[in-house]
Amino acid sequence: MPVATHLIAADAEPLGSKSRRVLYAAGINHALHDGYTDLIYVLLPIWQQEFALGYATLALLRTLYSGTLAALQVPSTLLARSLGARNVLVLGTLVSGAGYAFAGASGGLLALCAALALGGAGSSTQHPLASSLIARTYGRSARGPLGTYNFAGDVGKAIVPPLIGYLLTVWHWRSALWLIAGLGFVIALVVAYLLPTDRSSQHRMRVDATQAVQPEGHHQKGRLGFGLLVAIGVLDNSARPAFLLYLPFLLQEKGAALTTVGLALSSVFVGGALGKAACGWLGDRVGVTRTVLFTETGTAVTVLAAIVLPLGSVLFLLPLIGVMLNGTSSVLYGTVPELAPGGRVEHAFALFYTFSLGGSALASPLLYGQLGDAFGPHWAATASAATALAVIPLMLALSPRLSKSTVPSKT
Structure with missing residues (x-):
């Protein structure tokens, strides 16, 4: 019985040395790549001045990274079947680092665009592969480790953007990017060291292994339930970057310096990390539905408040905005294994990330970027609040369509 054997192995030693190494490697890698992705928000005002860009073009720059990241999720899992998940994760981190190195060396807008697309291609590897590695390693105990993995991504968001924001005050932006590229090469070596080389755990991409993370009796929830989950992920992932895209410009209008912008983004990301932890706990206590309704309503209210309040009040409010912006994603990620069609958890993760991140990437330049150019950052940020309410x-x-394990007990 392959599934039973896997369950026994996964549940017998959930905190063993191998499990910890997988979780550490996935978490460190996630921190770097999420830091890479959101570092772009700090760089947008600099690139706007450097290349005389409009808001739609700035949104396109972000989309080149996040859109490539989203589009290559499924191909990354297919590549892992040939090369192994460990090798693809290491290679992806090296490629992302190279992308930022080339961005620092770029001599014009086209070269910068190519470098960002390269960085996004490298980052496409880590979401589906790291999630599925954790799912296979921990079995039915994977919800908690998956939450830890997602939390680690926000730690990277809280560290990398403010670090570069500070360096931008004393270094040229190109030098700062070369430094962060070098960090990527170091993290690739760390991931290669931590991840086990056992081919049976790294290379195998079989349904009987990934089904183990699903609760008994919930192997098939129907395509409609998963489709609704993906649609929610698209809207949630569209509202977050739509607001963050314009946050630096809203803050600068209120009198914030570049260093303050970096610290402000850090406050949002710290709040996001806390939001993922708090909302994961809240989802277990009051249920997924109530938690998502709370976070999305809170997102709309706090975003609108950030638009109209003065700088001091906004800076105080930003951690709470981060809690609301990122809290939903923690609940959604933990629900993917439950609603995975046919129990194919790895494929479900790849599809979820592809559509949720891809929808967000397309919406940024096509919708929110055009709104910013036509009506200004205030109305574009307001549209992000409306997206959350949707x-x-x-x-x-x-x-x-959610299982009883995702709703609060009445006893």
């Missing part, structure tokens, strides 16, 4: 009817439709 999640509510979809979540109400998904609620009946």
Whole structure:
């Protein structure tokens, strides 16, 4: 019985040396790549001045990274079947570092665009492969480690952007990017060292292994439930970058310096990390539906407050905005294994990340970037609040399809 054997092995030693090494490697890698992705927000005002860009073009720059990241999620899993998950994760981190190195050396806008696309291609490897490695390693105990993995990504967001924001005050932006590229090469070596080389755990991409993370009796929830989850992920992932895209410019309008912008983004990301931890706990206590309704409503309210309040009040509010912006994603990621069609958890993770991140990437230049150019950052940020509210009817439709383990006990 392959599934039973896997369950026994995974549950017998969930905190063993191998499990910890997988979780550490995935978490460190996630921190770097999420830091890479959101570092772009700090660089946008600099690139705007350097290349005389409009908001739509700035949104396109971010999309080149995040869109490539999203589009290559499924191909990354296919590549891992040939090369092994460990090798693809290490290679992806090296490629992302090279992308930022080339961005620092770019002599014009086209070269910068190519470098960002290269960086996004490297970052496409870590979400589906790291998530599925944790899922296979921990079996039915994977929800907690997956939450830890997601939390690690926000730690990277809280460290990398403010670090570079500070360096930008004393270094040229190109030198700062070469430094962060070098960090990527170091992290690639760390991941290669930590991840086990056992081919049976790294190379195998079989359904009987990934099914083990699903609760008994919930191997098949239907395509409609998973489709609703993906749609919610698209809207949630669109609202977050739509606001963050314009946050530096909103803050600068209120009188913030570049260093303050970096610290402000750090406050949002620290709040996001806390939000993932808090909302994971809240989801277990009050249920997925109530938690998502709370975070999306809170996102809309706090984003609107950030638009109208003065700088001091906004800086105080930013950690709470981070909690609301990122809290939903913690609940959604933990629900993917439950609703995975046919129990194919790895494939479900790849599809979820592809559509949720890809939808966000396309919406940034096509919708929010155009709104910014036409009506200014205030109305574009307001649109992000409306996007968060659009999640509510979809979540109400998904609620009946969730298992009893995702709703609060009445006893």
